[in-house]
Amino acid sequence: xxxxxxxxxxxxxxxxxxxxxxxxxxxxxxxxxxxxxxxxxxxxxxxxxxxxxxxxxxxxxxxxxxxxxxxxxxxxxxxxxxxxxxxxxxxxxxxxxxxxxxxxxxxxxxxxxxxxxxxxxxxxxxxxxxxxxxxxxxxxxxxxxxxxxxxxxxxxxxxxxxxxxxxxxxxxxxxxxxxxxxxxxxxxxxxxxxxxxxxxxxxxxxxxxxxxxxxxxxxxxxxxxxxxxxxxxxxxxxxxxxxxxxxxxxxxxxxxxxxxxxxxxxxxxxxxxxxxxxxxxxxxxxxxxxxxxxxxxxxxxxxxxxxxxxxxxxxxxxxxxxxxxxxxxxxxxxxxxxxxxxxxxxxxxxxxx
Amino acid sequence: xxxxxxxxxxxxxxxxxxxxxxxxxxxxxxxxxxxxxxxxxxxxxxxxxxxxxxxxxxxxxxxxxxxxxxxxxxxxxxxxxxxxxxxxxxxxxxxxxxxxxxxxxxxxxxxxxxxxxxxxxxxxxxxxxxxxxxxxxxxxxxxxxxxxxxxxxxxxxxxx
Numbered sequence: 001x002x003x004x005x006x007x008x009x010x011x012x013x014x015x016x017x018x019x020x021x022x023x024x025x026x027x028x029x030x031x032x033x034x035x036x037x038x039x040x041x042x043x044x045x046x047x048x049x050x051x052x053x054x055x056x057x058x059x060x061x062x063x064x065x066x067x068x069x070x071x072x073x074x075x076x077x078x079x080x081x082x083x084x085x086x087x088x089x090x091x092x093x094x095x096x097x098x099x100x101x102x103x104x105x106x107x108x109x110x111x112x113x114x115x116x117x118x119x120x121x122x123x124x125x126x127x128x129x130x131x132x133x134x135x136x137x138x139x140x141x142x143x144x145x146x147x148x149x150x151x152x153x154x155x156x157x158x159x160x161x162x163x164x165x166x167x168x169x170x171x172x173x174x175x176x177x178x179x180x181x182x183x184x185x186x187x188x189x190x191x192x193x194x195x196x197x198x199x200x201x202x203x204x205x206x207x208x209x210x211x212x213x214x215x216x217x218x219x220x221x222x223x224x225x226x227x228x229x230x231x232x233x234x235x236x237x238x239x240x241x242x243x244x245x246x247x248x249x250x251x252x253x254x255x256x257x258x259x260x261x262x263x264x265x266x267x268x269x270x271x272x273x274x275x276x277x278x279x280x281x282x283x284x285x286x287x288x289x290x291x292x293x294x295x296x297x298x299x300x301x302x303x304x305x306x307x308x309x310x311x312x313x314x315x316x317x318x319x320x321x322x323x324x325x326x327x328x329x330x331x332x333x334x335x336x337x338x339x340x341x342x343x344x345x346x347x348x349x350x351x352x353x
Numbered sequence: 354x355x356x357x358x359x360x361x362x363x364x365x366x367x368x369x370x371x372x373x374x375x376x377x378x379x380x381x382x383x384x385x386x387x388x389x390x391x392x393x394x395x396x397x398x399x400x401x402x403x404x405x406x407x408x409x410x411x412x413x414x415x416x417x418x419x420x421x422x423x424x425x426x427x428x429x430x431x432x433x434x435x436x437x438x439x440x441x442x443x444x445x446x447x448x449x450x451x452x453x454x455x456x457x458x459x460x461x462x463x464x465x466x467x468x469x470x471x472x473x474x475x476x477x478x479x480x481x482x483x484x485x486x487x488x489x490x491x492x493x494x495x496x497x498x499x500x501x502x503x504x505x506x507x508x509x510x511x512x513x
Contacts, residue, residue: 093406095369164500
């Protein structure tokens with residue numbers, strides 16, 4: 001920490017009030033910085049007239065770094081109050097700078113941890129354990145990755161300040177690049193999936209309220225084992241790439257598992273199996289069918305909700321579904337197999353459109 | 354015009370706890386000390402605001418000047434942290450047109466004629482009257498010294 005740099009602001013203030021002299025003394029009481037440069041190098045006794053002189057110890061991390069000396073040329077009755085204010089302000093600045101240094105140091109370790117866990121191809125488990133120990137992170141609790149993407153650049157100072165907003169000591173995060181923040185949030189072992197989900201929704205809304213706005217939030221899978229955090233991260237990436245997202249709202253990978261499994265199917269191998277059906281859709285609006293299938297899937301096959309999303313009347317949607325049922329000879333509305341068949345076929349069609 | 358992210362009552366105004374915990378916790382980027390007496394003394398104002406690093410803005414205003422200052426700000430991303438030594442300043446701020454939804458009591462030590470309100474928070478009769486006025490106006494007044502503490506809502510029963 002540059003104590004002299006901090007002190008310059010105080011020197012400037014004292015120079016505007018000619019009755020006051022403020023100086024920074026080293027541990028031998030020698031003046032190193034002062035509002036009156038003529039006193040630099042002088043040794044200032046601790047036993048000077050208290051009516052015109054005050055000295056305060058300056059400690060950083062409990063170590064004496066020097067003294068603050070306040071002197072008034074003409075005696076007044078507010079030296080006690082003014083010199084205490086000077087001292088308090090200087091101490092506050094020092095405390096703030098120390099805290100910033102500590103945060104940056106901690107964030108640097110968290111950067112290393114996130115890099116080791118999710119960026120590198122294979123994590124060094126000993127190094128990961130060592131970093132987690134240094135950061136006092138419990139490695140026995142489950143965590144969920146939260147991927148925060150901002151089209152604008154993240155303010156690095158804001159990201160540092162986030163340390164104070166996230167009061168949970170077991171959360172760690174890293175600014176992977178200027179657009180991407182990766183957070184690993186702990187979850188209570190005893191909580192149900194619904195409670196965990198609610199906690200994450202509250203967490204994201206608090207981040208937005210705090211100021212992390214205009215961001216996309218993807219929530220990965222919860223993971224017990226540290227070595228599997230990378231999978232939570234990957235599931236976030238999948239959401240970012242495959243889900244249509246609105247800013248400042250959380251999107252859970254677990255809400256898109258069916259879509260995820262479909263995306264893992266090898267379209268090349270399945271393509272020919274459905275040739276019979278492909279022939280049937282040649283003369284119809286295939287894009288509309290894909291949209292309808294997605295809307296039904298996203299609404300858990302709730303006809304009313306899907307119709308709203310599609311800006312269709314409920315009866316129009318039912319009419320279209322009956323048409324698909326008749327065309328493909330499957331029961332989309334009444335059978336689970338029909339629903340899966342319809343969605344899988346639409347998904348394959350989407351990839352070949 | 355930005356938003357007020359915290360209105361806090363603290364005897365010590367800007368001090369370590371405010372700078373190291375509250376400004377970051379609330380994402381404040383401007384501290385406004387509401388104090389008529391200090392605002393009229395440039396030397397004291399300079400000393401108090403020197404506690405804040407250059408990258409943050411800090412100023413001392415009279416209660417009646419807060420509304421003008423905030424309404425003239427064009428940056429919507431400004432997050433204000435308001436600090437006052439007691440409830441009177443905030444009652445005046447509200448009277449001059451600032452809507453305060455909540456006020457945090459962070460530091461009101463036992464001194465003079467103050468009597469205990471809750472743990473190490475104390476208030477004298479005049480301050481209690483101003484707190485009652487704030488509660489009457491529907492302001493959520495609570496005690497929270499540091500962000501990690503639970504908020505304790507101030508009630509008329511506590512004020513006696």
